[in-house]
Amino acid sequence: MSDRYQDLAHNPIGKFLVKNLGLPNPPYLERYEGGPLVQGSVLTGSATQGDVAKAVTAALKALKVEATGVPAQGKRYKGLVFDATGIADAAGLVALQQFFTPVLRQLQGSGRVVVVGTVPEEAGSEGARVAQRALEGFTRSLAKEVGGGSTANLVYLAPGAETSLASTLGFFLSPKSAYVSGQVVRIGTTGITSVTDPVDLEKPLAGKVALVTGASRGLGEADMRTLARDGATVIGLDVPPLEADLKALADELGGGYIVGDITAEDAPATIAAYVKENYGAVDVVVHNAGITRDKRLRNMKPENWQLVVDISVGAPQRITDELLAQGLINEGGTVIGIASIAGIAGNNGQTNYASAKAGVIGWIQALAERVAGDGITANVVAPGFMETEMVKTIPLGIREAGRRMNSMSQGGQPVDVAEAIAWFANPGSGAVSGNVLGVNGQMLLGAS
Template identity: 60%
Template sequence: MTDRYQGFVASPVGKFLVKNLGLPSPVRLERYREGAPLVDGTVLVGGTGRLVDQLPDVLDSLGIATALRRDDDATYKGLVLDATGLTDASELHALRDFFTPVLRSLDTCPHVVVLGTPPEATGSIAERVAQRALEGFTRSLGKEIGRGGTVQLVYVAPGAEQSVDSTLAFFLSPKSAYVSGQVVRVGSTGATQAEPVADLARPLAGKVALVTGASRGIGEQIARVLHRDGATVVGVDVPQAANELVALVKELDGDHIALDITAADAPQRIAHHLREKHGGVDVVVHNAGITRDKKLANMKEDRWDSVLAVNLTAPERITAELLQQGVVNPNGRIVGVASIAGIAGNVGQTNYAASKAGVIGFVDALAPTLADGITVNAVAPGFIITQMTAAVPFATREVGQRLNAMAQGGLPVDVAETIAWYASPGSTAVNGNVVRVCGQMMLGA
């Protein structure tokens, strides 16, 4: 699917109307291309704190060029500020001092990361205040930066300083093209040390990934991106979608299970298949989901029950079975697909929003209980352009696409890339997070 408005504003007439009427002018986002460098340009590094001395070496190991001093004649593709050294509010001027002189020197589609200390892990009230202030700063800068840029805050827990590689690789690269204004915690829950990644281009080589709802849309792109990263993909979908599912996994040299995930024996059948055919599973992506929209006053019982069963109860049951039987391998990954609707709500979607908020609760509850380096995280997509959203009425669709900092809808690959970051063996210290893939929606998120 294409964004016709984005094509229109690039035309001579569109440019004239945008300039004179103040219409949204979305920048065509740069997305990652297989084989391309993570960052096509230079990243400026600054700040004071626990990470600044190691950052040049970390970025160099990722193939990212860095600069430690600002050059008035240079342009930058990314900025990283270590703000872990800020211990009281009076030191917050360091944010203005670093960013203000360089913001006009940013290239198109730049990526900005601020590193902080989790407020709950600080040593004083004053330090906690300063570190919490970073959230308002980064979210506001995300709405100011323009030109297709993104801004993120990464809280790095003490002891997790050596586990930021995969997160910096994701947030500084075009893989995070439609992710902005997010707050991520590294090392706050569970393990603080990440497993080394032998091959940055194929971090999932030798791994097995289960993807539900894999036959089309977002699920198909998740399967494709995990395969690109080296995983053997086991796709799951309902028997009615078996033809599409089989064609996909054949193309990806993967495997498939055709079943209804809400069936009473579905968890046991999935666990048996993964154990017997693959010796276990390394990545579990609960992507399958449905909508049955109606205002609550008109909501029939079957509409309510079916949405909760597919979107929430099935992931709970499948995960519990896989963990209980020990089918999830050490350093495994469990990923849920939530939604902005579960955070902000949506008219006519009380059932859907409840199910997706439940996915967030699932992550919150499960994350502290996991062992052996297993993690659980979630993505919360906003308006993603798919065949399903193409059926939304034009006016509603336009509002959904424009009401974010990037003034455009996302693509299924944006969700898939975020899941691939979670799935990386290098993301062991990334646990218990919910990241919105929404272009930084202006309301409710």
């Protein structure tokens, strides 16, 4: 759905009004269209005794990103990466100001800021734990300052995960993370600290098989297209009324498809049988299917409560357990749940949906611990206001509030969710597990 206000804000009259009336100014975001991950140079820095500066340099080299550790006066940078692992007490936090203040004006539009720290619980001393936890407040505040479509995100590393940075840096420094800002990601916290870097940077999922539920339209369609772009063979699943759309998409992408209701009693066995017979196993499972049946709790019907919860979290649990029981998720594979900002912040009239989506987070975090020994990861993508067909049904006032109340002053696109899923699915993200990533432009109220 088009954003007419955004277009208005960029014409000459609109620019004048936005500037002089202090109105929201939604920038046009740069999104990935192929080619190099970063179109420009990245400046790196480190606090004294930083642990990962060399790992950052090595990761950027592997990603074929131009990088330097020496700032040049007047030069513009597409990204700024700071190793904050060496900050061991509150006083040492001044290193953040000393690095960023002189160079922030040199950050290009749609630029990227990444701070790398140590998981606070593993920091080693009380002072270090204080300092490392402080990085969250710093990064989220900076994310609200940078503007112009730029983002700022924080990456925490567990001990031993220093060499597992490349995929995550590539995501956060590239246009693939256009609508991801103010987020915190932890690497290596489930015990998986080594990764298999993809052979082909442009096709990191070559040779992989991905299953996507709710695949025929909207977010699911974007997931299918993006995973296929990255080299995966895709299998789409959707309900019988959408079979024609599903088949057309699968045929276009050279993949397979399954028609059925995921809440049916025999759905897990049916899906497992299809995967086993046609592909042997899968590497990526994306539980995208979901519905809303909005009513305030006082008016909620039991069947609408149960259906929403079962589609979002009950059925995905059963399907995943069946695939795992039959050994149909390969080592190095990943399970990705789709939650929502509603599951984090709540939403009026959506107690059923918010409960279901919060449940997705609880399930995936428990699953991440359970399957870590098998070399399988599990993560959550939590979208905010997304520009899908569904928003047409939202009253204008609420729709505009949803668009503007984030650091980007706009709604996200389905591809923004798909890019996050593709990052989680990347073999180089094999140490990224148990995370909840908000794809929401950094919501200003209720959640980060």
